[in-house]
Amino acid sequence: MNSNHDYWDPAMEGLGRAELEALQLMRLQRTLGQALKSPFYAARLKQHGFSGPMERLEDFRRLPFTTKQDLRDSYPYGFLCVPRDQLVRLHVSSGTTGQATAIFYSRKDLDSWSDLMARCMYMTGARAGDTFQNLTGYGLFTGGLGFHYGAERLGMLTIPSGPGNSKRQIQLMRDFSTNVLHIIPSYALRLMEVMSAAGIDPKQSLRLKIAFLGAEPYSEEVRNRVQQFYGIKVFNSYGLSEMNGPGVAFECVEQNGLHIWEDAYLVEVVDPHTLEPVADGTVGELVLTTLDREGMPLIRYRTKDLTRMLTGACGCGRVHRRLDRIRGRTDDMFIIKGVNIFPIQVEQVLMGIPEVGGNYRIVLTRADNVDQMKVQVEVTDRVFVEDMRQLQRLRRKIAKSLCDEILVTPEVELVEPYGLPRSEGKAVRLVDERAR
Numbered sequence: 001m002n003s004n005h006d007y008w009d010p011a012m013e014g015l016g017r018a019e020l021e022a023l024q025l026m027r028l029q030r031t032l033g034q035a036l037k038s039p040f041y042a043a044r045l046k047q048h049g050f051s052g053p054m055e056r057l058e059d060f061r062r063l064p065f066t067t068k069q070d071l072r073d074s075y076p077y078g079f080l081c082v083p084r085d086q087l088v089r090l091h092v093s094s095g096t097t098g099q100a101t102a103i104f105y106s107r108k109d110l111d112s113w114s115d116l117m118a119r120c121m122y123m124t125g126a127r128a129g130d131t132f133q134n135l136t137g138y139g140l141f142t143g144g145l146g147f148h149y150g151a152e153r154l155g156m157l158t159i160p161s162g163p164g165n166s167k168r169q170i171q172l173m174r175d176f177s178t179n180v181l182h183i184i185p186s187y188a189l190r191l192m193e194v195m196s197a198a199g200i201d202p203k204q205s206l207r208l209k210i211a212f213l214g215a216e217p218y219s220e221e222v223r224n225r226v227q228q229f230y231g232i233k234v235f236n237s238y239g240l241s242e243m244n245g246p247g248v249a250f251e252c253v254e255q256n257g258l259h260i261w262e263d264a265y266l267v268e269v270v271d272p273h274t275l276e277p278v279a280d281g282t283v284g285e286l287v288l289t290t291l292d293r294e295g296m297p298l299i300r301y302r303t304k305d306l307t308r309m310l311t312g313a314c315g316c317g318r319v320h321r322r323l324d325r326i327r328g329r330t331d332d333m334f335i336i337k338g339v340n341i342f343p344i345q346v347e348q349v350l351m352g353i354p355e356v357g358g359n360y361r362i363v364l365t366r367a368d369n370v371d372q373m374k375v376q377v378e379v380t381d382r383v384f385v386e387d388m389r390q391l392q393r394l395r396r397k398i399a400k401s402l403c404d405e406i407l408v409t410p411e412v413e414l415v416e417p418y419g420l421p422r423s424e425g426k427a428v429r430l431v432d433e434r435a436r
């Protein structure tokens, strides 16, 4: 065990690889025993011929996958593994389409989730006594309450400001010397514009030092923009309701991939078509098994999120493996003129162009049986007042840069600052009108 480090949870963060794997096997056994108490897994595991216990960790790869559709089909209580009166919280995710899914938490589940969140934030340098402003939605979205309880556990003065009302956010930051933020990337970009328009330079007039950005895909270019403007360090935060919410994987001070907490989650990356494991470094679908949940354990849950496992040791000393930035979900990918494209590739290009503002949208249409791709791009205030020729030049530059990356030349439409619709929660980057 590595005990020379400043860890929130030295017993878990300081484990060596062999100790970690022994713990995983022990927790996997316990999880399987627990899962069998739910109607869903009792039937599914039996049907699969599972008759525990498992001798080697690798054997869990023979267990069946669990999908979002399974959660929907068993809504609301099919996955429940404790009596209903031992539950203290539920979160419901409606998703963009389809029927809701419900996730249940016992008191112990909430407790270990809060600890995981405190561990994540502590790892980046957040400390008791800091002021933490939580600018994400509370309510059914797990990001709000997940961070809230973690921040309180860590001992930060926690401001549950929620999203929106940017003037008040800035006022709170000033009045209480906020230095740690949790904010979704699209709102961080928007708040930047609000501050710029009001002539506020956060590097001069605020005390910010750290921000946690997650809940939606974003590029390294967005991280750079946000870091530079606010004068802070940005750490990527990944999670999903089915696995508690945030706190599944998080960046350390190295800012080079997200440590996935392997004492709490068993991780696999598989080919989304064959469902066979892919080699480290190869992009595939992330599959997760909970190792420390009693209310609603999930086995080999297909997240639909695409990423790859990074190799090599991390400078921070933790052996918990690192995931690369999430590229998007398998269902975010769109195909146009035979090319597969993820919205994040478009974002990466746009956010590297200084004249481009903080918001964009991809619109797909079909005319005469031919697919058309349009990229609507908000420009900065400064560019907006420029003459037509310059705007035309900018339009061509954006189209050319996009074509270099995605191999398709989209129509580019420049939009005034704040001209595109915004959502309070996760940003909607793709509007596909082709099927209508």
Ligand code: AMP
Pocket: 093, 141, 142, 143, 213, 214, 215, 216, 217, 218, 236, 237, 238, 239, 240, 241, 242, 303, 305, 325, 326, 327, 328, 329
């Ligand atoms: P929800 O459970 O509704 O909060 O949504 C969880 C989903 O949000 C994940 O499955 C990912 O698709 C996405 N997500 C969360 N965090 C990140 C992140 N840091 N980067 C990219 N996508 C993320």
Ligand code: ZN
Pocket: 252, 253, 254, 259, 314, 315, 316, 317, 318
């Ligand atoms: Zn690290």
